Amino acid sequence: MTSTLPTVRQIAWISIIPQIILMAILVIVMEILSPQNGFLFGVAIYLGISIILRTTIPKDHSKGMKKIREGNFSDAIPDFVKSYDFFTKHIWIDKYRYITLLSSSRVSYREMALNNIAFSYGQIGNGEKAKEYYEQTLKEFPNSGLATAGLRLLNSMGNKN
Numbered sequence: 585m586t587s588t589l590p591t592v593r594q595i596a597w598i599s600i601i602p603q604i605i606l607m608a609i610l611v612i613v614m615e616i617l618s619p620q621n622g623f624l625f626g627v628a629i630y631l632g633i634s635i636i637l638r639t640t641i642p643k644d645h646s647k648g649m650k651k652i653r654e655g656n657f658s659d660a661i662p663d664f665v666k667s668y669d670f671f672t673k674h675i676w677i678d679k680y681r682y683i684t685l686l687s688s689s690r691v692s693y694r695e696m697a698l699n700n701i702a703f704s705y706g707q708i709g710n711g712e713k714a715k716e717y718y719e720q721t722l723k724e725f726p727n728s729g730l731a732t733a734g735l736r737l738l739n740s741m742g743n744k745n
Contacts, residue, residue: 599682
């Protein structure tokens with residue numbers, strides 16, 4: 585299925601190293617326990633852990649993304665607010681997401697949440713709220729390319745009206 589919405593994935597390649605080490609440890613342990621199928625079991629366990637972590641911990645983020653894909657932008661906003669609040673309260677999970685969530689994303693869940701809130705407000709026609717959230721994103725994450733681009737777009741639209 586082709587998405588009509590922009591998707592940006594920025595990978596922190598260095599974060600893949602601890603993930604490979606974890607997978608290697610699982611494979612070695614499983615090779616010791618089951619020499620014939622150890623590699624497959626180790627990889628399957630790693631993938632299972634990865635799927636469980638990515639679906640249970642950032643569940644509000646996932647709900648919001650699903651609603652965005654469905655075009656329900658106003659319904660997605662509260663999910664992204666919950667995601668932002670969760671990762672603000674448990675900032676260490678987001679900071680060490682390459683281990684805690686086995687995620688190689690360069691962009692933190694907090695930054696993604698703020699950008700998605702701003703994007704959603706923009707899609708429902710509330711440019712002022714969108715601008716407010718893009719500006720908040722840039723205060724917390726000054727190097728956010730998504731927030732910079734979103735804010736420039738909003739400002740250029742404002743200058744044309």
